Amino acid sequence: MPNRPPRLCSRCRRTAPAGQRCLCSPAWTGHNGYTGSGSTRRWRTLRAAKLAADPICERPTCRALATEVDHITPVSAEGDRYDWANLASLCSPCHLDKTLTEALAARWG
Known part of the structure; x- marks a missing residue:
């Protein structure tokens, strides 16, 4: 073969x-x-609503324009994908920093 x-x-x-x-x-x-992003119409609608409601990055020390919506508790860790309270508007650098921190913790933790 x-x-x-x-x-x-x-x-x-x-x-x-x-x-x-x-x-x-x-x-x-x-x-x-x-x-596993699996973007759906429901997610895109929720994302747009979150960015409209919170247009500034929600990291405490950042005041940049938010362009990403991230899950506070990752969906892979039993976070609810569509729960408004589990979402945070972030700018791209803050989103990248959070994502890399979580990935390294998962890899080495």
């Missing part, structure tokens, strides 16, 4: 073994890079 040839990684453009994630992929992603 022949083996599948290596695939070209869409992130770093290097070859990666077929059926395995590339070394450049974060550990929290699946083997195909899917992070």
Whole structure:
């Protein structure tokens, strides 16, 4: 039975073994890079409403314009995806910082 040839990684453009994630992929992603965002109409509507209601980043020391809506308690940790109280409007740098902090804690914690 022949083996599948290596695939070209869409992130770093290097070859990666077929059926395995590339070394450049974060550990929290699946083997195909899917992070489970699953954007739905309900989520997009809730996101737009949250950004309209809280247009400034909700991090205490930041006053930038919010462009992202993040879950305070991650959905993967039993957080409710559509609960308004579980949402925070964040600017992109704060959202990236929070996401990386949570990912490193999950990876090494």
